Amino acid sequence: PCIRPPRAILARRGSGFNRAVTAPAQGSTAFAVEPTMLKGKSILLTPVIPGDFQALFRWANDVDTARLNDAYRPTDWQLHQEWWSNVGKDPGKVVFAIRKADAGAIIGWVQILGIAPVHRSAMLGIRIGEAADRGKGYGTEAIALALDYCWKDLNLSRIALTVFETNPRAVALYERLGFVLEGVLRRAAFIDGRWTSIVLMAIHHPSRDEG
Numbered sequence: 601p602c603i604r605p606p607r608a609i610l611a612r613r614g615s616g617f618n619r620a621v622t623a624p625a626q627g628s629t630a631f632a633v634e635p636t637m638l639k640g641k642s643i644l645l646t647p648v649i650p651g652d653f654q655a656l657f658r659w660a661n662d663v664d665t666a667r668l669n670d671a672y673r674p675t676d677w678q679l680h681q682e683w684w685s686n687v688g689k690d691p692g693k694v695v696f697a698i699r700k701a702d703a704g705a706i707i708g709w710v711q712i713l714g715i716a717p718v719h720r721s722a723m724l725g726i727r728i729g730e731a732a733d734r735g736k737g738y739g740t741e742a743i744a745l746a747l748d749y750c751w752k753d754l755n756l757s758r759i760a761l762t763v764f765e766t767n768p769r770a771v772a773l774y775e776r777l778g779f780v781l782e783g784v785l786r787r788a789a790f791i792d793g794r795w796t797s798i799v800l801m802a803i804h805h806p807s808r809d810e811g
Contacts, residue, residue, distance in 0.1 A: 622692035631669040634662060638696065638749060640741035645710065645749075647688075651696055653681055653705040659729040665789050668767055669727065691715070694754070698742045699729070707733045711744045712750060712759075722750065744778055751805055760802040764789065779803045 603685045638645035648656070659665055660675040687695050698708040708728040709727045716724040726742060750756040761779065762771045779801040787795040 608640075612695055613681055623763060628764065638743050638745045640703065641740050642700045642701050642736075643707075644701055645739045645742060645745050646699055648684060648697045648706070648709065650681075650685070653684055655706050656680070656684060656709070659727065662729075665729070666725070668764070668770075671789070671791055675710070694749075696742075696746065698738060700738075707738060708742065710746045712754070715754065715756070720755065722754070722756055722759055724748050724750075724761045731739070739762060740773060740777065743773075747777070747803065755804045760800065763799050764791065765797040765799050766791075771801075773799050778806075786809050 632658070657675060657680050658678060663672050666672045687693060693711060693713045695709060695711040697706045698710060699706055707730065708725070708726065710726045712724060714724050716793065724743070724746060726739055726746075728739050749757060750759055760782070761774065763774065765771075765784070780803070781799065782802050783800040785798040785800065788798045789796050
């Protein structure tokens with residue numbers, strides 16, 4: 601069954617959504633903490649800015665963290681900057697920075713990719729960058745906000761994701777948010793010297809028929 605993210609996680613739409621974002625000063629990583637972004641109880645989802653690039657580069661080159669998503673490959677700084685600078689030009693992708701509500705620094709990202717207007721579907725990906733910020737509920741809030749955005753702003757009906765079977769903590773999180781198992785790709789990824797399976801999960805719009 602499709603379970604809507606708990607409303608307690610989400611800020612009221614009238615107080616936290618659909619307003620202009622206050623941009624930081626040039627060279628700054630700080631955002632004014634105002635009711636102008638996608639806002640949860642403890643985090644904000646905002647645009648990614650150039651001041652975030654160094655943290656994103658560090659996380660991309662963290663071997664252990666990178667292996668949670670894919671086989672590790674070093675990221676080139678110039679290509680990294682170009683990719684993040686141009687991400688907004690892709691109509692099939694939306695990327696948000698995750699920030700603590702009481703601070704401006706980025707702590708992770710959530711992306712909606714492969715947006716298919718005809719099929720009303722997309723894929724979801726998330727990363728909390730630093731180990732110290734994991735296990736505190738930031739990822740749960742970020743996904744809940746991203747799903748609400750997918751339903752109400754992108755008019756999507758189905759969101760899917762993939763996760764390695766060696767990451768049961770992530771699988772449990774997705775299940776709590778209403779994602780259901782749709783299949784397993786056996787021995788489909790070669791990570792850190794061994795084969796692992798990929799778990800396929802998805803969630804459907806809570807108020808639309810699946811038929």
